[in-house]
Amino acid sequence: MKKKIYLLLLIYFLSLSSAASQNTDNLYKKIDLFGEVLEKIKEEYVEEVDQAEVMDSAINGVLQSLDPYSAYMSPELFKNMRTDTKGEFGGLGIEIGMESGVVKVIAPIDGTPASRAGIKSGDYIVKIKGDQVQGKSLMEAVKLMRGPVGSSIELTVRRKGKRKAIIFNIKREIIEVKSVESKMIGAKKKIAYIRLKSFNENSDEQLLSDVKNFEKNRKPLGYIIDLRNNPGGLLSQAINITDFFLNEGEIVSTKGRKKIETRKFFAKKGDAINGKPIIIITNNGSASASEILAGALKDHKRAVILGENTYGKGSVQSIIPLRNGGGMRLTISKYYLPSGKSISEVGVTPDILVEEIDEKFRINTETDNQLKYALNLLSS
Helix, strand or coil, X not given: CHHHHHHHHHHHHHHHCXXXXXXXXXXXXXXXXXXXXXXXXXXXXXXXXXXXXXXXXXXXXXXXXXXXXXXXXXXXXXXXXXXXXXXXXXXXXXXXXXXXXXXXXXXXXXCCHHHHHCCCCCCEEEEECCEECXXXXXXHHHHHHCCCCCCEXXXXXXXXXXXXXXXXXXXXXXXXXXXEEEEEECCCCCEEEEEECCECCCHHHHHHHHHHHHHHHHCCCEEEEECCCCCCECHHHHHHHHHCCCXXXXXXXXXXXXXXXXXXXXXXXXXXXXXXXXXXXXXXXXXXXXXXXXXXXXXXXCCXXXXXXXXXXXXXXXXXXXXXXXXXXXXXXXXXXXXXXXXXXXXXXXXXXXXXXXXXXXXXXXXCHHHHHHXXXXXX
């Protein structure tokens, strides 16, 4: 075990050092120090410690020291994560990240237990089942929130603008993510509304099928693409869907340390809706792939962005399988909009700022003032 620890740390520290020859002595000292700390924990800690759990925590610590999105996944969590991107998984239905050691809600997924309970983008989960979250890794928090279908879990949340913590009791469900929902809306049913909830393996096919059906049979005057509370997903899907609405030009570029991670992606000729007007609705829960779609169409003046500022997640993570059956999510590049702008920590600014105005606000209901505003714009 100790040899494995030393090897892991040596590889990690050497990979971080661009001047390894100058720092070798210091690196070996750090490795020795880490080994000494582990030995002291094993011999003197008040309770017996599971060495495997300690090592998992150490690996997680290495990854989470890099950024809020890199993390280690045990074999069990890795299996569950692979189910997530295929569109079906068990849990509460929220995308989460880490901020200052606290779990932050990126977005609740529409129609899921978390969304129905009233969890909002930007909420901080401070307790899970009464246990403090601070100090736990992102994947430990994910594991605590998963459980048998039908069982309930208590989340304690801090929300900006609220003095007291909010407690939610949420029943777990099998989450089936239908990433695209479309319909005609408006008094004369002349506006096509596309609710894009996530970017999973089949999103582009579903969306294009709906668009072709609208164009052939309904002849809409314009389109509303709703990206609110869409936490993102697969980069390839964001590129494909953006391409549907552009005739030419750059969609997004990625820049990483490896040459293969530094690329530019361009639209192919052909606009699926022949230049018809588009309004994209965003909020703080619109992240990652959502920001690529919104940002690219904004930069090309192909769509008007309406709503609230997006989340600001401008990095690309790769899921890397590990020999133990687990995996790690590692940031391998950052992406940039056609203008050259990075949206990391900044997000995409709407052309028309329209904030939620009602405490009882729910997307695509009578309380949805943002959708009403977009509909009025396209109908006028």
